[in-house]
Amino acid sequence: MVPQEAHIDEPRATLSMHPKKFALWLFIVSIIMLFAALTSAYIVKQADGNWLTFQLPRTFILSTIIIALSSGTMHLVYLAAKKDELKRVNIMLAATVVLGLMFLASQYWSWRELVANNVYFVSNYVSGSFIYIFTGLHGLHIVSGIIFLLITLGSALRLKVHAKNLALIEMCMTYWHFLGGLWLYLYLFLMFNS
Amino acid sequence: MASTVLDEHVDHITEDHAHEHNESFITKYIFSQDHKTIAKQFLITGIFWALIGGFMSLVFRMQLGFPDTQLEWLRPLLGKWLTTEGKLDPEFYLALVTMHGTIMVFFVLTAGLSGTFSNFLIPLQIGARDMASGFMNMLSYWFFFTSSVIMFFSLFIETGPASGGWVIYPPLSALPQAMSGSGLGMTLWLISMALFIVSTLLGGINYITTIINMRTRGMSFAKMPLTIWSFFLTAIIGLLSFPVLLAAALLLIFDRSFGTSFFLSDIYIAGEALPNIGGSPILFQHLFWFLGHPEVYIVLLPALGITSEVISTNSRKPIFGYKAMILSMVGITVLSFVVWAHHMFVSGMNPFLGSVFMLLTLIIAVPSAVKVFNYLTTLWKGNIIFTPAMLFSIGLVSFFISGGLTGLFVGNSAIDIQLHDTYFIVAHFHLVMGSAAFFGLMAGVYHWFPKMFGRMMDAKLGYLHFWVSFVGIYMVFFPMHYIGIAGFPRRYYSFTNFDAFSSFTDLNAFVTIAAIATFFAQFVFLFNFFYSMFRGKRAPANPWRSNTLEWTTPRVPKHGNWPGEIPTVYRWPYDYSKPGAKEDFIPQNVPLSETPESNLPAEAAKVAVEKVNEDK
Numbered sequence: 001m002v003p004q005e006a007h008i009d010e011p012r013a014t015l016s017m018h019p020k021k022f023a024l025w026l027f028i029v030s031i032i033m034l035f036a037a038l039t040s041a042y043i044v045k046q047a048d049g050n051w052l053t054f055q056l057p058r059t060f061i062l063s064t065i066i067i068a069l070s071s072g073t074m075h076l077v078y079l080a081a082k083k084d085e086l087k088r089v090n091i092m093l094a095a096t097v098v099l100g101l102m103f104l105a106s107q108y109w110s111w112r113e114l115v116a117n118n119v120y121f122v123s124n125y126v127s128g129s130f131i132y133i134f135t136g137l138h139g140l141h142i143v144s145g146i147i148f149l150l151i152t153l154g155s156a157l158r159l160k161v162h163a164k165n166l167a168l169i170e171m172c173m174t175y176w177h178f179l180g181g182l183w184l185y186l187y188l189f190l191m192f193n194s
Numbered sequence: 195m196a197s198t199v200l201d202e203h204v205d206h207i208t209e210d211h212a213h214e215h216n217e218s219f220i221t222k223y224i225f226s227q228d229h230k231t232i233a234k235q236f237l238i239t240g241i242f243w244a245l246i247g248g249f250m251s252l253v254f255r256m257q258l259g260f261p262d263t264q265l266e267w268l269r270p271l272l273g274k275w276l277t278t279e280g281k282l283d284p285e286f287y288l289a290l291v292t293m294h295g296t297i298m299v300f301f302v303l304t305a306g307l308s309g310t311f312s313n314f315l316i317p318l319q320i321g322a323r324d325m326a327s328g329f330m331n332m333l334s335y336w337f338f339f340t341s342s343v344i345m346f347f348s349l350f351i352e353t354g355p356a357s358g359g360w361v362i363y364p365p366l367s368a369l370p371q372a373m374s375g376s377g378l379g380m381t382l383w384l385i386s387m388a389l390f391i392v393s394t395l396l397g398g399i400n401y402i403t404t405i406i407n408m409r410t411r412g413m414s415f416a417k418m419p420l421t422i423w424s425f426f427l428t429a430i431i432g433l434l435s436f437p438v439l440l441a442a443a444l445l446l447i448f449d450r451s452f453g454t455s456f457f458l459s460d461i462y463i464a465g466e467a468l469p470n471i472g473g474s475p476i477l478f479q480h481l482f483w484f485l486g487h488p489e490v491y492i493v494l495l496p497a498l499g500i501t502s503e504v505i506s507t508n509s510r511k512p513i514f515g516y517k518a519m520i521l522s523m524v525g526i527t528v529l530s531f532v533v534w535a536h537h538m539f540v541s542g543m544n545p546f547l548g549s550v551f552m553l554l555t556l557i558i559a560v561p562s563a564v565k566v567f568n569y570l571t572t573l574w575k576g577n578i579i580f581t582p583a584m585l586f587s588i589g590l591v592s593f594f595i596s597g598g599l600t601g602l603f604v605g606n607s608a609i610d611i612q613l614h615d616t617y618f619i620v621a622h623f624h625l626v627m628g629s630a631a632f633f634g635l636m637a638g639v640y641h642w643f644p645k646m647f648g649r650m651m652d653a654k655l656g657y658l659h660f661w662v663s664f665v666g667i668y669m670v671f672f673p674m675h676y677i678g679i680a681g682f683p684r685r686y687y688s689f690t691n692f693d694a695f696s697s698f699t700d701l702n703a704f705v706t707i708a709a710i711a712t713f714f715a716q717f718v719f720l721f722n723f724f725y726s727m728f729r730g731k732r733a734p735a736n737p738w739r740s741n742t743l744e745w746t747t748p749r750v751p752k753h754g755n756w757p758g759e760i761p762t763v764y765r766w767p768y769d770y771s772k773p774g775a776k777e778d779f780i781p782q783n784v785p786l787s788e789t790p791e792s793n794l795p796a797e798a799a800k801v802a803v804e805k806v807n808e809d810k
Contacts, residue, residue, distance in 0.1 A: 011763060019327070022407055030395050033437035048474050048477075126456055
């Protein structure tokens with residue numbers, strides 16, 4: 001042991017967190033601002049008049065159930081990783097990916113339902129266009145989430161995810177739960193503001 | 195415990211060496227992940243854009259000052275954008291004004307200023323080996339580079355670059371048939387800006403993460419240099435406001451290319467009714483200015499932070515009101531988000547709402563005035579050393595005052611109705627935001643050039659550059675107030691069509707001559723910059739006798755910044771001319787126990803208490 005030369009006014013270490021996790025939270029903040037801007041634009045435009053009200057697609061309920069389930073499987077991934085049950089980690093990650101894809105399919109069906117109800121993206125009623133923007137942009141983020149899940153799955157298959165290396169899983173979980181929460185927000189927002 | 199710390203430290207050193215051995219030309223200078231190289235890349239790209247943006251302003255100033263002059267000699271560059279009589283094409287005039295604004299606000303004063311100094315100074319001043327993510331940092335530059343290439347390319351397309359003003363209000367910007375610049379030029383503008391936003395967000399996330407998580411031992415928030423505080427708050431503003439611009443741009447893209455009607459309603463163009471109904475162009479203004487106003491502070495705050503550091507160092511005095519400086523910057527940050535509608539007083543908004551925004555806008559005068567008084571009181575009775583950086587910082591304070599005072603005028607909704615979109619506004623924001631931020635950038639370059647390149651810039655050329663720029667900028671923008679009060683609108687191609695303004699022809703010619711002189715003074719800087727990079731005097735380790743951590747690195751810091759251990763911080767960065775001290779500065783890494791002669795009673799007590807604890 002090297003004797004430590006102690007300064008009598010030795011300063012404390014500064015507060016610090018996992019930099020990548022912190023960066024992920026900041027990224028989430030920027031996504032929140034993006035959707036806050038769009039939903040505020042929706043409210044401002046709604047107050048302007050010339051607003052078409054219509055029934056939200058019923059398939060949205062299905063989408064909500066699917067994404068809630070996928071949040072559940074994502075959480076199971078985390079619990080399994082904590083207990084080092086690596087096989088379960090892989091299965092549950094794959095299940096989350098499948099549920100994510102099913103969510104996208106369900107959103108696509110809801111678009112078809114909208115079209116069947118004569119609500120189009122390109123129309124003179126901005127209320128309809130906004131629904132496509134919300135779901136489309138959210139879907140794009142879901143795609144990014146699925147890519148993140150696949151990256152995590154890849155590193156889990158190479159045995160890099162385990163109880164002592166949870167950072168990636170935790171970040172993936174944070175992002176996926178956030179995307180689920182974002183969908184819930186958009187759904188409730190549309191329900192109460194249409 | 196101590197041994198583990200040391201082991202980790204040894205790991206770091208070996209890691210650093212490994213990095214250096216693997217470096218090739220490409221990883222060192224092009225796809226570099228080192229924050230210092232990325233900062234220089236941002237600086238050089240920013241200088242390149244500043245020259246283009248500045249040159250554009252000269253071309254349209256020629257039209258305004260000397261409307262009858264022959265510009266035939268510009269034919270090789272402008273081609274068919276000159277009419278057959280050798281005059282500037284009116285549509286291209288609009289394109290020049292638009293691109294001048296876009297380039298200066300985003301590419302020079304956002305990317306060139308924040309990109310350069312946040313990248314360069316954050317790790318060096320907080321005591322970190324690099325940014326939190328070097329890879330993200332590299333991506334940030336290359337997104338900016340791609341965005342630059344696209345914007346540059348758009349200058350040369352046949353239909354011309356975007357021409358609807360840097361604020362790109364629809365419907366003008368949304369309808370390709372409205373003007374030739376709203377065609378491909380506008381599309382490229384939107385693509386370029388989308389990439390720019392990605393670059394800014396990547397950079398901003400990195401800056402915030404680095405500042406919060408990677409400070410060295412002892413570098414508490416209350417000991418951070420004001421430069422770092424300003425970069426931190428700037429990054430927060432960017433993180434919160436740029437996504438909103440992205441939302442606005444996204445909706446505009448759908449309106450332009452997919453036929454939606456978010457911003458379009460009841461439009462007749464060339465006698466033909468468009469199918470779009472139901473949209474609202476005012477909605478775009480709300481979204482745009484929710485970014486647009488904070489953007490002003492994204493441009494200004496880093497310049498103010500740099501000024502704090504330079505003024506304190508060269509006055510040889512602690513900054514006056516360190517905490518007040520931080521609080522006023524936090525105040526400006528918060529207020530910047532709730533004043534956007536003062537850009538829209540004439541958009542037909544509810545007058546009551548207008549008064550609310552007026553009140554909030556005028557409140558910004560309070561933190562701004564606090565900052566100005568703190569600069570002046572720091573200078574007061576200091577042992578001022580007039581380095582070029584110091585002169586530029588004092589110049590910034592001058593611009594900030596004279597431009598800020600007119601802010602009180604235009605912030606009032608009643609007066610703004612008269613002054614809106616006149617040259618008064620042009621004069622106001624060019625002084626308070628444009629010139630002030632530009633001087634902050636220059637102060638930063640002169641001050642940190644020795645750390646960037648290990649050599650000194652020539653001071654005499656710096657003085658020449660400063661005085662011509664300072665006097666020139668006032669001669670350009672001060673007369674514009676009069677033209678504006680007389681009511682002449684900005685972005686108009688010609689003064690001479692209106693009798694009411696014919697008395698201003700001389701003044702306009704004067705402004706143009708001053709602008710040309712100011713522009714050419716920048717070549718003095720360019721020569722100084724590039725000459726000193728290779729032939730300048732070798733810089734001493736701490737040329738300005740400054741306290742912050744970057745001056746404890748070697749003359750030209752390598753990858754990892756400090757060859758040995760990262761210094762620990764024991765005091766705030768403004769211990770200049772402390773009574774009793776041997777020298778007139780005490781760097782941040784000097785422990786209190788080593789300076790018993792200058793410790794204040796509270797500091798001495800702290801040292802004594804710790805001594806007692808140690809004896810037990």
